[in-house]
Amino acid sequence: MTRLFNDPSSFATEAVAGMASAYPQYLTAVHGGAVRATASPQGQVALVVGGGSGHYPAFAGWVGPGMAHGAVCGNVFASPSASQAYSVVKAADNGGGVVLAYGNYAGDVLHFGQAAERLRAEGIDVRTIEVSDDVASAPADQLRKRRGVCGDVVVFKIAGAAAEAGKSIDEVEALAWKANDRTRSLGVAFDGCTLPGAGEPLFHVPAGQMSVGLGVHGEPGIYEVPMGSAAGVADLLVDGVLAEAPAIGTDGYTGRAIVLLNGLGTIKVEELYVTWNRVAERLSQVGITPVLPEVGELMTSLDMAGVSLTLTFLDDELETLWTAPVDTIAFRRGAVTHREHRDVASAEEPHAEPIVPGSEASRALAAKVVTALQLMQQVTVDKEEELGHLDAIAGDGDHGQGMRFGATGAFSAAKDAAQADAGAGTTLVRAGAQWAESAGGTSGALWGSMLTAIGGVLGDQEPATATTVADAVAAAVSAVQRLGGAKPGDKTIVDSLVPFTQTLSSAVEGGTRFADAWRQASDAAQAAADQTADFVSRLGRSRVLGNKSLGVPDPGAVSFSLLMKALGDAGTFDAL
Amino acid sequence: MTRLFNDPSSFATEAVAGMASAYPQYLTAVHGGAVRATASPQGQVALVVGGGSGHYPAFAGWVGPGMAHGAVCGNVFASPSASQAYSVVKAADNGGGVVLAYGNYAGDVLHFGQAAERLRAEGIDVRTIEVSDDVASAPADQLRKRRGVCGDVVVFKIAGAAAEAGKSIDEVEALAWKANDRTRSLGVAFDGCTLPGAGEPLFHVPAGQMSVGLGVHGEPGIYEVPMGSAAGVADLLVDGVLAEAPAIGTDGYTGRAIVLLNGLGTIKVEELYVTWNRVAERLSQVGITPVLPEVGELMTSLDMAGVSLTLTFLDDELETLWTAPVDTIAFRRGAVTHREHRDVASAEEPHAEPIVPGSEASRALAAKVVTALQLMQQVTVDKEEELGHLDAIAGDGDHGQGMRFGATGAFSAAKDAAQADAGAGTTLVRAGAQWAESAGGTSGALWGSMLTAIGGVLGDQEPATATTVADAVAAAVSAVQRLGGAKPGDKTIVDSLVPFTQTLSSAVEGGTRFADAWRQASDAAQAAADQTADFVSRLGRSRVLGNKSLGVPDPGAVSFSLLMKALGDAGTFDAL
Incomplete structure (x- = not known):
């Protein structure tokens, strides 16, 4: 150890x-x-x-x-x-x-x-x-x-x-x-x-x-x-x-x-x-x-x-x-020709652009984003070991840790941005960049791109509506599919993203109250995630890894559905 | 592991x-x-x-x-x-x-x-x-x-x-x-x-x-x-x-x-x-x-x-x-000046001198030496783990392995010597050299010197008598004390060697049958060895090692008394 x-x-x-x-x-x-x-x-x-x-x-x-x-x-x-x-x-x-x-x-x-x-x-x-x-x-x-x-x-x-x-x-x-x-x-x-x-x-x-x-x-x-x-x-x-x-x-x-x-x-x-x-x-x-x-x-x-x-x-x-x-x-x-010491030009972290304050409505929304990310961070802490074990069966065991690192970094960046009067869009973009930076790994890149895409749709001026949030989620799912190239059924996070966004959008279009639509979407995501988890435990690690015709399944679908359900259960969207 | x-x-x-x-x-x-x-x-x-x-x-x-x-x-x-x-x-x-x-x-x-x-x-x-x-x-x-x-x-x-x-x-x-x-x-x-x-x-x-x-x-x-x-x-x-x-x-x-x-x-x-x-x-x-x-x-x-x-x-x-x-x-x-490859002059094992045959009586005694060493080897195999654990408490844990390596080498060398018609003295000297070679460590050196000293007293011509064997044992104990510099009470093999040789010599001088004298000597050695073992387990490893005024005790006293008792129990000396 x-x-x-x-x-x-x-x-x-x-x-x-x-x-x-x-x-x-x-x-x-x-x-x-x-x-x-x-x-x-x-x-x-x-x-x-x-x-x-x-x-x-x-x-x-x-x-x-x-x-x-x-x-x-x-x-x-x-x-x-x-x-x-x-x-x-x-x-x-x-x-x-x-x-x-x-x-x-x-x-x-x-x-x-x-x-x-x-x-x-x-x-x-x-x-x-x-x-x-x-x-x-x-x-x-x-x-x-x-x-x-x-x-x-x-x-x-x-x-x-x-x-x-x-x-x-x-x-x-x-x-x-x-x-x-x-x-x-x-x-x-x-x-x-x-x-x-x-x-x-x-x-x-x-x-x-x-x-x-x-x-x-x-x-x-x-x-x-x-x-x-x-x-x-x-x-x-x-x-x-x-x-x-x-x-x-x-x-x-x-x-x-x-x-x-x-x-x-x-x-x-x-x-x-x-x-x-x-x-x-x-x-x-x-x-x-x-x-x-x-x-x-x-x-x-x-x-x-x-x-x-x-x-x-x-x-x-x-x-x-x-x-x-x-x-x-x-x-x-052997002998390497003598080399002079050099002073490395740049060792500092990249600087962020200054924040342009958002509208009052968007600043209020940013505060809700911060609360949501805080909850997500807590969930990743609670579930880290469980996700790590699931990933160790199928992959390389770093998923639980990566999700915690990412959510922790994202929450912290969002808090800083919101305190500097950023609107929801900028808050989410900052959080997304930090998620990728803190987590690394595949899931870090995907979650980073999701938050960035959501921030792009919400912007720094407008209040959120049920439709804009559903559209933002759809944009996030598109970003993941573009970046990772996975299709539903590949046993990746996309397996639960697609039913989630489809269920959410059609329920919102059909006039369902947003909080209920979110819960329906979470249920659909979880059903898909359960299939991934079940697939992994049914085959056992040897046969999963030995089956070269499949991509290596990851628990991204599981962690995504866990987080979405937690947001719904916490009443995050009750006011929408 | x-x-x-x-x-x-x-x-x-x-x-x-x-x-x-x-x-x-x-x-x-x-x-x-x-x-x-x-x-x-x-x-x-x-x-x-x-x-x-x-x-x-x-x-x-x-x-x-x-x-x-x-x-x-x-x-x-x-x-x-x-x-x-x-x-x-x-x-x-x-x-x-x-x-x-x-x-x-x-x-x-x-x-x-x-x-x-x-x-x-x-x-x-x-x-x-x-x-x-x-x-x-x-x-x-x-x-x-x-x-x-x-x-x-x-x-x-x-x-x-x-x-x-x-x-x-x-x-x-x-x-x-x-x-x-x-x-x-x-x-x-x-x-x-x-x-x-x-x-x-x-x-x-x-x-x-x-x-x-x-x-x-x-x-x-x-x-x-x-x-x-x-x-x-x-x-x-x-x-x-x-x-x-x-x-x-x-x-x-x-x-x-x-x-x-x-x-x-x-x-x-x-x-x-x-x-x-x-x-x-x-x-x-x-x-x-x-x-x-x-x-x-x-x-x-x-x-x-x-x-x-x-x-x-x-x-x-x-x-x-x-x-x-x-x-x-x-x-x-850094850079080391180029060096030429060399052919190493001598890599072979040292050669032994040819064996001069012993007398018929001494060759018969050599056969008994081989049997005794075979028994000792078996005991070290049986007790290896026990001795290793005792040594791990007090020292470096290699005593059981070292005794087995040494006794195995000694038995093999003695067998070869006896097959080449060596007398008891040469058989023991060869066995002693191989014990030290095979075992290394402190105990290897001490056992090597004991067998060598015994061989020196017994020689290649005379049959063994109760007195010569007792004298040979005394010579062995002297050799160990000279080589290792330990005194009784230092919690080393000397603790059991000294009562062993003293009991043996005085019983033989007092006319006790040799086999009985050997058993009395073994009992005395074991009593001393028990004190060492008890000392170690009473203090526990931390306090033994922490007490700098003591030498580090070793289980040499324990293994010695085990072997002597086994020789007596097997009737090795019943004919003396």
């Missing part, structure tokens, strides 16, 4: 601050993460990596000459927000374009993608690389749909070395993809990890069993087998990875390979060395020569008990980049 | 082999441990470090230019044997003398000391450094009686850098002691660690508590306090270490310090960074500047949940050595 923390909600931020404090020769903390403390040549392609925290040395442990220029650090197991990614890129850019690299997870793809759009609009050439090395997460013919796990180390090292060698952004991007497409990983878990402040692990593996195909966010594996000896575990991992090994000679494959044997958290390094002997023996039997292999904690999942094996099938070009010098907190090799 | 292993008894050997296999550019495995894979300048002082396994990166992770030339690697939590230390030194020596550095533990002091004597007899200038940085283990006025914990990192780095700088053996020795005497550590444990193959941890800390003053062999702390936040834990550690901080200006102390924040096993690095913030703040408040601090897993204790803080109060000379380049598997800093 995670034992040393202060406020669990600031764990990730404090960890990055501590890294920069302990290793100021390597790292400078900025809003959203950290960048190199040393200067890079003007015009050098900047590699910015990132993802959720809880994966040390990923991601800030890899910032330095020969590897990344910056790391975006989200909350524990939650993707960083788009504004965090934007901030780190702005501090890391050397004028040569930016490669944004991260694991292939929905939340990361969403937020890094949004940041890339914004940066491109400002004239920065940004390329995105979604690392996808986990053989357990999708079939071989859907390589780039796989999750990213320890392959991050390889892809980031190759891309960083290419940038260091002065290659163009086109070349760096192409080399990163080449490294990704030749990399395969497989892991097994012996027990789950515990989020800071949580009472118990995200999952348990029965004693004497191991769970094959674990993810790095506390996702359990896709099937369980009896626990083996160190050699037995090595065999299982080698078999899994070698199943997709190319023939020597194919596409320049030399028979030489990067080999990473990675401890996920509480498997100690001596255990990894004991396991390594068998890995090396097996590779030798099929004529594979490891090139500067790494054995240790390379990509962790808090205190998960697990181990993973990664192979990259090298050609000469990739081998040169893999063996090049690197000098970061957690990965050092 | 330790999850990945094959045969638990070969865990340590397999781990070293795996390290050398994964990092052949750094490490070459030799009998007893590992040495640098790269050449060192002729005449350079060689630094050989070592101790038990289970402490990664200690000790082989620190072998390379700028740090150690070799590492002696014992079994898990057990000191290596003298012959292991001898072997590694022979492979690491550059002709400039050898500094042998290790933590201040009875078993290590014994075995490294024996190896040093043998090497000196061969004309190698060997100096020994017992690292003693743990403030919880002895009062400040008995600095060099303290245990060695994470201070190893500092002392080894300073000594290695001094050797690398071409300093003489006198200078390297003096600098190592200076570093040791200016270093202070304190740790806390949140839960115990589990030996490979063991069913449960060596100790538990009650939920919500933390145990202050942990050791690195699974020794629990000396008192328990409620679990704190990360900042609270930092305060406790800083307070403990700063209690012995010198005034700035004293002995060249510049106000600059090495600071190590060390995770013992399952405390993850991000937790350490969160904790670091408060450590840095507190040090800043009292004007201490950290110099290239290290935060991470520096000296572990298998999967123990714990954290320790180490400070070394620097002068300019030590700071220069601390910041010098180093290039090892686990500790890399």
